[in-house]
Amino acid sequence: xxxxTFFRSSAAFRVRxxxxxxxxxxxxxxxxxxxxxxxxxxxxxxxxxxxxPALDADGHLLSQSLAIIxxxxxxxxxxxxxxxxxxxxxxxxxxxxxxxxxxxPLNNLRVLNYxxxxxxxxxxxxxxWYRHWVAEGFQGLEIMLRESSSTKRYCYGDSLSMADVLLxxxxxxxxxxxxxxxxxxxxxxxxxxxxxxxxxxSARPEAQPDAx
Ligand SMILES: N[C@@H](CCC(=O)N[C@@H](CS)C(=O)NCC(=O)O)C(=O)O
Numbered sequence: 001x002x003x004x005t006f007f008r009s010s011a012a013f014r015v016r017x018x019x020x021x022x023x024x025x026x027x028x029x030x031x032x033x034x035x036x037x038x039x040x041x042x043x044x045x046x047x048x049x050x051x052x053p054a055l056d057a058d059g060h061l062l063s064q065s066l067a068i069i070x071x072x073x074x075x076x077x078x079x080x081x082x083x084x085x086x087x088x089x090x091x092x093x094x095x096x097x098x099x100x101x102x103x104x105p106l107n108n109l110r111v112l113n114y115x116x117x118x119x120x121x122x123x124x125x126x127x128x129w130y131r132h133w134v135a136e137g138f139q140g141l142e143i144m145l146r147e148s149s150s151t152k153r154y155c156y157g158d159s160l161s162m163a164d165v166l167l168x169x170x171x172x173x174x175x176x177x178x179x180x181x182x183x184x185x186x187x188x189x190x191x192x193x194x195x196x197x198x199x200x201x202s203a204r205p206e207a208q209p210d211a212x
Contacts, residue, residue, distance in 0.1 A: 001026040002056040004046060006033050007208035010104065010169035011065040012053035016203035017165045018069045022076040026055075030210035033109055066100050069162060081162040092156050095144055095163035099170045103137035107173070127177060134170075134179045141167075142184040152186060153193040160197075168194050172205070 003019065003026045005012040019026050031037040031052055039050050047054040047063040055062045058075065062068045073081050082089045105111070107130050115121040115129060148156045155163035171191045174181060181188050194200050205211055 001058075002029050003027070004029050004031055004043070004052060004054040004056075005208070005210075006031055006038075006052050007205040007211040009033065009052040010173050011051070013169035013172065013203055013205065014065045014165050015053045015055060015068050016208075017168065017200055018072050018081065018162075020199035020203055021079060021081065021160065021165070022072050024072065024076060028209060030208075032210070066096065066162075066166075069165060073162070079160065081160065081165065083156065083159075083161065088156065091144075091148060092161045092163045095141065095148070095155050096166040098137060098141050098144065099166040102140075103133055103170060106133040107177075130177045131179045134174045134177070135183075137170075138174070138179075138181075138184045138187060142186055145186040145190060149186060149190055152189040155190055164190070164194050167191060168200055 001019070001024060003012070003015060005016065005028050007030070031043055033052065037043060038047075038052050043054075044050055046056075046061055049063060051063065053063075053065060053068065055068045055071075057068075057071065060071075062071055069081065082092055112126050112130065115126050121129070145155055151158045154160055155167055167187065168191055171181070171187060195204075201207065
């Protein structure tokens with residue numbers, strides 16, 4: 001498998017974690033966002049949306065990190081990233097989507113660039129925007145985890161799930177943008193535990209070959 005990735009891309013970070021959990025071997029092909037390598041014709045032929053990541057797996061070109069993670073789950077079911085029971089699966093997916101649909105898209109690079117370049121915002125304006133949407137998203141997620149995380153080691157129950165895969169990169173980014181995480185002790189506790197797991201550790205941005 002080939003993963004089109006960038007060390008700092010949190011959507012690629014999710015897929016790296018999922019690949020590691022599944023024990024899937026892959027090669028990294030770096031596309032530097034800062035150099036617009038995700039906007040070249042060559043990359044647009046791989047992912048027409050011009051977004052990182054994309055995965056070349058089993059002869060298929062896949063995009064959208066959650067769709068990729070679901071593909072990995074369906075083709076490599078062990079260890080599972082979703083519980084068996086339908087309502088439990090829906091709850092795990094809801095937590096994953098709370099990150100992927102409600103926080104991340106509002107704080108993506110192209111959104112921040114638009115705020116800066118088209119709407120004339122300075123660093124303070126951009127950071128205020130970023131922190132606002134993280135706080136909005138994390139408030140609800142904290143309550144969801146308080147109800148579903150039995151030991152504060154994982155988002156759902158006491159086992160690894162897709163929600164964990166999404167949480168860690170979003171917390172990583174929140175720290176990078178100096179968001180106040182003190183109102184979210186459950187998110188912080190679960191993140192601290194997950195970071196000790198090798199699948200998460202080796203997926204971290206700093207551990208990537210293209211890290212600068
Ligand atoms: N919903 C997409 C989001 C992908 C995405 O936004 N990737 C970012 C990096 S984390 C990107 O390529 N940004 C490029 C840009 O904003 O121009 C997914 O989950 O794969």
